[in-house]
Amino acid sequence: MAKQMQMTGTAAMLLLASLQAAHGQTATSLPSVQYLRDGTIAYAMTSLRWATYLKPDARVDCPDGVNDGPREQFAALFPDQGQPRALADTQLRREIQGWFPTTRPDYFPFREPGGTQALGLNLDGEVGPEDFTSLDGEPGIDNQMYRALGCINSHRDAQGINDSLNSGEIVSNEYNRLLVELNGVDDLGNDDEVEVMVYRGLDALHTDAGGKDILPGGTQRVDVRWGKKFIQRLDGRIVGGVLTTEPSDLFIPWAVFNLPADEYLRDARLRLTLTPTRAEGLIAGFTDIESWHLQMMKSQSTHCQSYGQQSSMSLYKAMRRLADAYPDPQTGANTAISSALRTTFTQVFILPESKAALAGSGPLPRAMPYGGAPFPRTPEEEAGDVPGRVVATGEP
Amino acid sequence: MPLPPGVRVQATELEGPVFADAKGRTLYRWPLSQLRNGPTGDPPGKSECNDVRTEVSAGLMSPYPGGLRLPDLEQRPTCTELWPPLKANERARPVGDWTILKRKDGTLQWAYEGFAVYTSALDRRPGDVLGGRSDKRGGDSPVMREPIKPPPDVPPGFAVTTKSSGRLLVTAKGFSVYTSDHDAPGRSNCDAACTETWIPILAPALASPHGEWSLVERSAGVRQWALRDRPLYTYRLDGDTNKLKGSDVPGWHNVYLQRAPAPPAVFTVQDTTIGQVLADAQGRTIYTYFCGDDAIDQLGCDHPTQTQVYRLAICGGGDPERCLRAFPYVPAPENAKSTSRAWSVIYVDPLTGRLADRRRKGALRVWAFRDRPVYTFAGDRRPGDAFADGHGEFRGQRNGFKAFWLRDDFFNGDQPGPG
Numbered sequence: 010m011a012k013q014m015q016m017t018g019t020a021a022m023l024l025l026a027s028l029q030a031a032h033g034q035t036a037t038s039l040p041s042v043q044y045l046r047d048g049t050i051a052y053a054m055t056s057l058r059w060a061t062y063l064k065p066d067a068r069v070d071c072p073d074g075v076n077d078g079p080r081e082q083f084a085a086l087f088p089d090q091g092q093p094r095a096l097a098d099t100q101l102r103r104e105i106q107g108w109f110p111t112t113r114p115d116y117f118p119f120r121e122p123g124g125t126q127a128l129g130l131n132l133d134g135e136v137g138p139e140d141f142t143s144l145d146g147e148p149g150i151d152n153q154m155y156r157a158l159g160c161i162n163s164h165r166d167a168q169g170i171n172d173s174l175n176s177g178e179i180v181s182n183e184y185n186r187l188l189v190e191l192n193g194v195d196d197l198g199n200d201d202e203v204e205v206m207v208y209r210g211l212d213a214l215h216t217d218a219g220g221k222d223i224l225p226g227g228t229q230r231v232d233v234r235w236g237k238k239f240i241q242r243l244d245g246r247i248v249g250g251v252l253t254t255e256p257s258d259l260f261i262p263w264a265v266f267n268l269p270a271d272e273y274l275r276d277a278r279l280r281l282t283l284t285p286t287r288a289e290g291l292i293a294g295f296t297d298i299e300s301w302h303l304q305m306m307k308s309q310s311t312h313c314q315s316y317g318q319q320s321s322m323s324l325y326k327a328m329r330r331l332a333d334a335y336p337d338p339q340t341g342a343n344t345a346i347s348s349a350l351r352t353t354f355t356q357v358f359i360l361p362e363s364k365a366a367l368a369g370s371g372p373l374p375r376a377m378p379y380g381g382a383p384f385p386r387t388p389e390e391e392a393g394d395v396p397g398r399v400v401a402t403g404e405p
Numbered sequence: 406m407p408l409p410p411g412v413r414v415q416a417t418e419l420e421g422p423v424f425a426d427a428k429g430r431t432l433y434r435w436p437l438s439q440l441r442n443g444p445t446g447d448p449p450g451k452s453e454c455n456d457v458r459t460e461v462s463a464g465l466m467s468p469y470p471g472g473l474r475l476p477d478l479e480q481r482p483t484c485t486e487l488w489p490p491l492k493a494n495e496r497a498r499p500v501g502d503w504t505i506l507k508r509k510d511g512t513l514q515w516a517y518e519g520f521a522v523y524t525s526a527l528d529r530r531p532g533d534v535l536g537g538r539s540d541k542r543g544g545d546s547p548v549m550r551e552p553i554k555p556p557p558d559v560p561p562g563f564a565v566t567t568k569s570s571g572r573l574l575v576t577a578k579g580f581s582v583y584t585s586d587h588d589a590p591g592r593s594n595c596d597a598a599c600t601e602t603w604i605p606i607l608a609p610a611l612a613s614p615h616g617e618w619s620l621v622e623r624s625a626g627v628r629q630w631a632l633r634d635r636p637l638y639t640y641r642l643d644g645d646t647n648k649l650k651g652s653d654v655p656g657w658h659n660v661y662l663q664r665a666p667a668p669p670a671v672f673t674v675q676d677t678t679i680g681q682v683l684a685d686a687q688g689r690t691i692y693t694y695f696c697g698d699d700a701i702d703q704l705g706c707d708h709p710t711q712t713q714v715y716r717l718a719i720c721g722g723g724d725p726e727r728c729l730r731a732f733p734y735v736p737a738p739e740n741a742k743s744t745s746r747a748w749s750v751i752y753v754d755p756l757t758g759r760l761a762d763r764r765r766k767g768a769l770r771v772w773a774f775r776d777r778p779v780y781t782f783a784g785d786r787r788p789g790d791a792f793a794d795g796h797g798e799f800r801g802q803r804n805g806f807k808a809f810w811l812r813d814d815f816f817n818g819d820q821p822g823p824g
Contacts, residue, residue, distance in 0.1 A: 078468075079468050080467075080468040083468065083469065083470075089470070089472075093474050094472070094473050094474065095473065095474045095476070096462055096473035096474060096475055096476060097476045097714055097718070099469075099473055100462070100469045100473055101476075101714065101715065101718040101723075102718075103469075104718060104719065104798055104804075105718050105722045105723060108719060108722070108796070108797075109722040182815070182816075183815055184678070184679060184815040184816070213644075234676070235676065235677065235678050235679060235680060235814060235815075236678065238678055239678075262678065264815070264816075266800060267800075267816040268794065268795040268800055269677070269678055269679045269791065269794065269815070269816075270795075271678070303792065303796075306796075307794070307795040307796060307800060307801075308795070308800065310545065310798060310799040310800055310803075311468060311469075311798070312441060312466065312467045312468055312545070312799065315467065315468040380786045380787065380790075381786065382784070383784045383792040384731070384784045384792070384793075385783055385784055390727070
């Protein structure tokens with residue numbers, strides 16, 4: 010459907026060769042497989058990480074140090090001074106603070122990254138005082154999530170335990186088998202109008218004999234039964250081999266530790282560098298904080314949060330303070346936070362027969378509309394001002 | 406099968422045949438298991454369950470330390486009050502897998518396969534299995550008391566696993582077993598093309614028929630197991646263990662040795678992103694609450710006769726009213742009756758969560774599974790939502806809520822069964 014910038018076959022081959030060269034392939038080793046067929050190419054997600062560090066091997070600079078986790082905060086709040094401590098007043102109060110977090114000021118200082126650079130996209134089209142500059146100099150980058158997560162050991166670099174666990178499950182857990190299919194592609198280098206379909210796949214990824222490297226050319230069936238929620242349509246364009254989609258709400262299946270859980274990004278957009286065999290880049294949008302928090306609490310117990318000094322209650326307060334979008338109509342407080350995820354994909358072929366149930370159903374859907382916070386609470390409950398509530402020790 | 410005097414086999418709705426004492430009370434054991442910070446449970450030949458009330462937590466589950474005073478201490482039973490040992494008299498002698506151990510107080514107790522045997526104070530009638538379950542709940546669950554059972558009557562190479570849908574026949578490796586409507590009694594019609602998808606379960610050369618189990622000759626010298634004259638298969642596209650996927654193919658069925666009792670007739674089944682879940686009449690997902698404390702004796706805290714402090718913390722931040730809003734009970738109409746023992750109607754005090762006299766003002770008449778109330782969740786807005794699955798400590802495996810899964814296609818079939 011490219012209406013402009015049609016490339017000749019030779020130009021396309023040259024671009025293809027340059028894209029492959031960028032990924033370690035040479036023009037002489039061009040794959041014989043035709044990955045783009047009848048205007049369609051598909052990819053399966055192979056990693057997904059919050060863009061909370063600039064480079065995988067470089068820790069975020071935290072001028073004030075890193076944040077304490079559940080274990081350290083418990084010890085500070087409830088020191089063992091030889092007096093009996095009640096489980097209800099200590100352990101359960103901390104669990105309550107995790108499951109019912111409030112926006113009251115934190116008892117502990119919250120440490121944020123220094124610097125002016127962050128990964129992400131300019132989500133609001135503006136350049137503001139809280140915005141970052143990208144590594145290649147683009148101003149106006151909206152990624153407040155970086156401020157929230159950057160100085161938590163779990164997310165400070167690619168060795169952060171929760172960061173790597175979460176991303177590992179993208180591959181190992183078939184619940185998370187996200188597929189992106191580009192339709193109407195005349196040219197993988199430039200096409201000003203492509204349809205981008207998002208599905209959940211049903212099959213394991215195709216790997217090398219060692220089981221580690223994920224290879225292109227695998228096949229996937231579309232989950233048209235349990236995965237209806239994840240069937241979503243986006244509009245995109247390709248410029249210089251980079252796919253960019255128009256803002257649209259997006260569900261991403263992201264179960265961790267065998268619990269079904271999803272991310273919900275509002276005004277999400279993909280920016281992916283495409284080759285015939287791989288795609289990589291960013292998914293950016295505004296993360297619904299209540300959904301994010303509940304997902305994290307469910308999939309990572311307080312024990313798992315302790316792996317990387319991630320205090321859920323401190324993090325919630327920080328996220329609400331840093332939130333920069335979707336104000337609550339009642340209170341005016343922002344409910345979503347600008348975010349970016351770095352992601353990689355490998356090419357797959359979607360078996361046509363597995364999409365039979367989709368055929369003839371008319372235009373495929375946008376993301377299901379936002380249904381509200383998964384754990385509805387009153388403004389007073391969010392603020393922690395409910396009379397008679399259990400007052401958590403340590404809150405001012 | 407030799408049994409001690411008075412011990413018998415008792416049929417139950419959810420667990421199938423279990424061992425029971427002379428009064429029909431289900432027998433349990435509590436094998437030693439490793440938790441995050443150390444082990445607890447009974448080692449072989451010894452009982453760690455005694456009559457001293459445990460007062461502080463053990464700190465077996467990180468990150469919290471041990472030594473924290475347990476809630477509702479004045480009402481907390483001792484281990485043996487909740488789990489009375491199955492005593493043996495002085496004249497008792499070991500028989501088969503049953504042996505006798507001496508408790509710390511000098512009394513004798515029966516042991517099965519080396520592990521001390523108990524009854525549960527929660528079981529009131531023969532056939533009750535309210536104290537524990539045999540299905541595994543995941544690594545961060547309490548060290549569970551499990552009902553002890555006679556081995557299932559299946560040939561080598563087969564096993565039975567207890568799921569929310571019933572006692573499912575699987576291979577020894579855990580793959581689901583299927584039968585086909587296309588087969589005739591005692592004969593397989595699954596040809597070469599069919600066997601590319603459906604794998605006949607072949608019997609070894611020395612296998613012999615017994616009971617309901619027979620052998621079907623596929624070709625000369627190649628025999629296939631059959632149950633009740635139905636040849637048995639596995640499904641190549643199941644991909645993993647404990648799956649129900651093959652039963653989506655018309656004419657093919659999972660095999661159950663016993664189906665789970667039907668839920669109340671007004672309940673529904675809803676599709677979710679992982680499979681199917683039980684829901685109320687409006688399509689709202691049904692949840693069970695599960696709790697085991699972090700004391701050395703790992704007592705339960707999810708029955709309405711037990712402390713409610715844990716549940717109230719997780720469902721409403723300690724506020725009973727908030728609990729009722731977030732996790733409402735599932736009301737049972739006045740004329741509602743259960744057709745099974747597993748499902749029942751009970752009365753609870755909505756503010757304390759404890760059992761209530763039906764005549765008490767404000768008492769709620771609610772549905773219960775395994776004698777414990779079931780709930781819906783206010784955050785679930787559409788049929789198939791299950792946002793509160795895993796809500797609670799250790800992903801709901803220690804102190805929290807689990808959706809009542811009927812089918813799980815994505816997590817190795819290991820979503821813990823309800824209750």
